[in-house]
Amino acid sequence: MAEYDPQAIEQKWQARWNADRAFEADADPSKPKYYVLEMLPYPSGTLHMGHMRNYTIGDVIARYRRMQGFNVIHPMGWDAFGLPAENAAIQRGIHPRDWTNTNIESFKRVCHRFGFSYDWRREISTCEPEYYRWNQWFFLRMLERGIAYRKRSRVNWCSKCMTVLANEQVVDGCCWRHEDTPVEPKENEQWFLRITQYADELLETLDQLEDGWPERVLTMQRNWIGKSRGTRVQFSVEGISGKAIEVFTTRVDTIFGASALILAPEHPLLSALVAGVKNQSEIEENIQKLRRRLTRAADIATAEKEGFFAGRYAVNPFNGEKIPIWVGNFVLMEYGTGAVMCVPAHDERDFEFATKYDLAIPIVVQPGEGKELTPQTLTAAFTEYGRSVNSGPYTGLSSEQAIAKMSADAEAGGFGKGEIIFRLKDWGISRQRYWGTPIPVLYCEKCGMVPVPDKDLPVVLPRMTKFTGMGQSPLASVPEFVNVKCPKCGGQARRETDTMDTFIDSSWYFYRYADAHNDKAAFDPALVRYWLPVDQYIGGIVHAILHLLYTRFFCKVMRDLGLVNHNEPVKRLFTQGLVLKGGTAMSKSKGNVVGAEEMAEKFGCDTGRLYTLFAAPPEKDLEWSEQAIEGCSRFLHRVHRLVSRHADALKAAPAGTGIGQSLDSATPKEKALLRKAHQVLRRVTNDYESRWHFNSATALLMELVNEIHAQEPLEQGARPDVVKQVFDLLTLMLAPMVPHLAEELWEMLGHSDHTLAHAAWP
């Protein structure tokens, strides 16, 4: 009896799948399609079990859907541009392209080694001109529509990455790659994509994803977009004509309770306001002090409220009342108008501020329901809706009514209007680094900024050889790249030397899989219409905002370009848990990785796959345990032994009894075994179908094996055709999770007609 030899079996079946082109799928409108996608990896270092868990889950789904008769597209590619490659180049003197390609080769080898059912014809690598020329093409289309634009602004600079970061790449005031490095504000001229133009739609269509996306991802995106409905109101400044201060408020109904205006220290009107007031120099000094203290975004949230009177008064347009203008450290220049009205009785922050600086606290909203607020009983701000009091003509209205009426009146009176604002900012995409897509514009002495004509795409990234990581845009030091003729006037021009954020690359890559080698267009819309949107996307929660927001934005832009006809790129999203070792996520920098290849060497990849599925439900974090793997290995050996021991008898079984046929003549014992097998089938199907609890699916299969083992049905004289049916079911159920072993068992059971790759799910 042959022992289970995973290495041999795995090689054998991988060769067979290759020869059969078992996982290649082409668009075929007569078949229902299913798109299974795993987030494409950044090829750095070694592929570890964290990656493998992601791909194993995807592979199980792809194989299960294939068995169900779907035309399954299951592609893989490489997020090949990015900083670590460039940093490796600086540290080791290797070119980023060579470093990246070496890593891609090894990642690919391991993917093959694990038997993932990818259609490799669709492979892409984002650092190849064949791919990134379409980044440039998209950029030019956005430029034409005003979605891409250039402006000077305050941006986030990471001193370790030596580049500007997008807002989405800043976590708790620090760089997302360097959690201990606060980003520094920096004035910079750079390119932005006007994602805010889609803010409302990005928020609205999240509702369509309720059934398919994790609640927390939807919440995170909603928070990030941060829609607020409110009113913009202008306060004139006493003694200065023509210089109104605008505030944004969601509670215009409380404006009769405003006891001050508070401006952000960076407010552009401040210097004009302060000019000529008593104590001018002292106030200016205080402003400088506040500004300096606010350089670290991380500190702002925790800092104590501070402020001071700026020397002038504003006029409340609703009642003509004079209120002092203050400067406060808690007012954010980046949000709203950079100025707020201070209504202490009905806003917690204002209450705190007013208490500290002894400002008036007039009550203008009463809760009703028999409760009455008085200055004596008000120990905290009352921030809920109620009924307006002491609010002139609005007294007696509910808060909702007052907001509506006061917004309308402000607009009629020309001193304000209802407005919706978002927290979301435009996407800054310029990076002062080398290893990325060149931005396809140039600057002509005569014509100014000129887009590179489509016919001149791609703008190929030159092969630089010296990397220092110092200073600005490495490409600026390559004269052959920088100096060009202007395509408009033929005069002297300079190329843009910043490169694109690599999140552009990953924003549309899964559309390219549908038509990976098209050299006339990013993709053929007909193919995309067949394959997209993605039916099931699987990846880490880290991309809950970053990648998943950007890709939704790209989808909407592509729709408006007439390239796609859907509104959301991904129907269902699954975020798998981390693979931990010693309590922290496996990562090269922490030095706690378990390499996928060594895993496959030691136990075989089927065991590795099974372990990541069995050790925990897929959404939970999983602590790596070598002992638990041995349990999985034992189980697979046990199954192999069980089948091979009975293979000869079962092969000879009469072919009469197929799965699902009734067995009137079976003995009670035979029926009990069959019943068990079908119970397991029902529950395992449910696990594959919707619950994705592969750990309990595996447990059920173990139970079935234990049951067969305990009963020894053949030895006890059970009908071979009945036993065969049970073994067939077991094998089919194992197939998505441990495909190599399942194929081997299938063959041992005498099925020589076809591989399991496309066998029908029972």
Added chain:
RNA sequence: GCCCGGGUGGCGGAAUGGCAUACGCGGGGGACUUAAAAUCCCUUGACCGCAAGGUCGUGCGGGUUCGACUCCCGCCCCGGGCACCA
């Protein structure tokens, strides 16, 4: 502070109102073996008991129900997200 998850043996975890702890790991005992590995069998929540058996037991306190890990109310703890967003 607000919003999501979660809390079950020594450990990973199972149980979609119906035998709590499936399955696996680890532990204990045994068979086979000269021996070991592998394999196979038995056992393994806590407490009381020689035993048959009994009592307790899913973070804590209440409630609904014939019946609650599961539903409701109030807390505690852990993880994650958001947060001077006006």
